[in-house]
Amino acid sequence: xxxxxxxxxxxxxxxxxxxxxxxxxxxxxxxxxxxxxxxxxxxxxxxxxxxxxxxxxxxxxxxxxxxxxxxxxxxxxxxxxxxxxxxxxxxxxxxxxxxxxxxxxxxxxx
Amino acid sequence: xxxxxxxxxxxxxxxxxxxxxxxxxxxxxxxxxxxxxxxxxxxxxxxxxxxxxxxxxxxxxxxxxxxxxxxxxxxxxxxxxxxxxxxxxxxxxxxxxxxxxxxxxxxxxxxxx
Numbered sequence: 001x002x003x004x005x006x007x008x009x010x011x012x013x014x015x016x017x018x019x020x021x022x023x024x025x026x027x028x029x030x031x032x033x034x035x036x037x038x039x040x041x042x043x044x045x046x047x048x049x050x051x052x053x054x055x056x057x058x059x060x061x062x063x064x065x066x067x068x069x070x071x072x073x074x075x076x077x078x079x080x081x082x083x084x085x086x087x088x089x090x091x092x093x094x095x096x097x098x099x100x101x102x103x104x105x106x107x108x109x110x
Numbered sequence: 111x112x113x114x115x116x117x118x119x120x121x122x123x124x125x126x127x128x129x130x131x132x133x134x135x136x137x138x139x140x141x142x143x144x145x146x147x148x149x150x151x152x153x154x155x156x157x158x159x160x161x162x163x164x165x166x167x168x169x170x171x172x173x174x175x176x177x178x179x180x181x182x183x184x185x186x187x188x189x190x191x192x193x194x195x196x197x198x199x200x201x202x203x204x205x206x207x208x209x210x211x212x213x214x215x216x217x218x219x220x221x222x223x
Binding site: 031032034036041042043044045046049087091092095096097098100101102103 | 216
């Protein structure tokens, strides 16, 4: 059974304090790993799709990386507006639904 | 390009009633997936429709149903509402389903009293 585990569950950072969020997965044939950002009461906002180990993608202060067992979302010099829940999801080799992790709730304090 | 839209945004119902939620996907997207999100359970997959056919179904009771129209718009229906059905219901669209990237709508907040 495909599984996605995100850690930590919650993370509190000072503004400017860089850190990383982890997404560990077990999947039968990875076809894609997705990162989303979700603000309270809103729908998840797409950030990145990674397809193969070694791939990296960047957007502003965020950088996503992928290995054969996990993905990291690195946040460099975060600002309070980066506070949100970050969700990770995987797609396997079959035509089955995405499997989501429970998310990491990030708080950035000014 | 317009994003995924969902109506209504907020809904209050009482136990035993039924409800219909609507989702309009991004233009050109043929796959629509529905999710239920609660604080304790996270995102739970309900079902996926592609070209008017249900392609996948999650582990939800038969009270939850859906359909997709020829213009790719989708509706989901919950009959005989229970208190536990209170949640944020999210719709996501993609060009042709997994593993294409899914784009989410703003959600419908359903409260069952």
